[in-house]
Amino acid sequence: MTPIIERLDLTDTDLRTRIVAPLAEYSTRKNFAFAPHFVTLALKDEAGVDGGLIAQVYWDWMHIEILAVPERWRGRGHGRALVDKAEAIAVEEGCTGVWVDTYSFQSPGFYERMGYRPFGRLPNYPKGEERLFFAKLLAKDTPHHPEKAA
Template identity: 75%
Template structure:
């Protein structure tokens, strides 16, 4: 990162619903509802926004009292500023406010398992050779005591 570059802000966005996705998921949602597990995920979308618009962020789904982090992406030039940690903490705070008691995420052995471990996530499963020679690793965290989200652009 160049010293004069202004770090991006974190902005919460609405993720538009996709009608086709809803139609594909509908039979599963109907079945789950009949079993008293209503499936109506809510999205959490946090975008890193800067002078050039959206540049990374986090997308998660909240359902059945858990948050599933689908995407966490911080561009290389913004790494080391705590933005990934801020994005996850802000999403966790939103999840707790929505009644979630846990969060889960998956990553790869060549990506960011150390990051998730450092912020309190614990591995609960591994899929070997995905991709070949690597692992897909699943992490979870109890959200009972989530610290408040840090202010935007805190170091």
């Protein structure tokens, strides 16, 4: 069976809320309210959840934190479908863009093929490799950007 993509709710714990509270208070005083929320997309089949995507939306950007597709489902477009769905959600929520970090030994080519452009790198993380940062601006012809819709 081919897995389906299902959006799930991932609730923040009380501990996370308490840890983030000082940051949220400070940012709110600076007119940048810090109120992130999760976007969770799961790959599911008859056995349950196995892989998916976890992102956070805050300050008009979505950050893809985790994208995981099991080996047996790779090469079938599921990773692309997960990112496409996340991007659609980001557009619905009025985001400016989506950013992601990955590693030189993982999937930089995947994100580049999806239109993501590098904006930073951290060398020797892990040793001999790099942590790479990519971003993609979302289309300006969305309902959230009416100046380009005409």
